[in-house]
Amino acid sequence: MSRWRPPSPSSTAIITREGFERLKTELDHLWHTVRPEVVKAITAAAAEGDRSENAEYIYRKKQLAEIDRRVRYLSKRIPSLKVAEGMPGNREQAFFGASIELENLDTGETLLYRIVGPDETDAKQSWISIDSPIARAVLKKCVDDEFVAELPAGAARFALIAVDYR
Secondary structure, three states: OOOOOOOOOOOOOEEOHHHHHHHHHHHHHHHHHHHHHHHHHHHHHHOOOOOOOOHHHHHHHHHHHHHHHHHHHHHHHHHHOEEOOOOOOOOOEOOOOOEEEEEEOOOOOEEEEEEEOHHHOEHHHOEEEOOOHHHHHHOOOEOOOEEEEEEOOEEEEEEEEEEEOO
16 A cells, blocks of 8 residues: 555635734744754754764754754745735625624524634634635625535535624
8 A cells, every 4th residue: 555645735825914924933933043942952962972862862853853844834835825915895795814703504503713824724713714614615705695514524504694804
């Protein structure tokens, strides 16, 4: 059996201004602060002698690889992102950057989400990716419109109750 997997579909390259600034800050912090500290720690651990049994050296090498992987990703991703700025013409419709209130018509549950780019999703804040099934289904819908979203558990019916662009 092969370990090869087809590449996953690329995510939408759109982001809010705040998300873009957070990614740039993260890249700067990793490159100019965290990475030099880890390199110093690796140098000190390497000076202790036998590297094959030096837990500090092994741990720091793995940490450096993780940092380099994230730096490489951010260095490629940031230039490809398009920052979405400005307000849509119709603020009653759901577009990128909107905070939306939905009612699940099957369960009666009320849900609050903000539609953001894939690089800035946050479940704790209820920020969902524009690539998510609910976001794709609600895009361009107006307040009081009903729609169906194909979720992993099956189709669900929703109504758009409110849209806010603060």
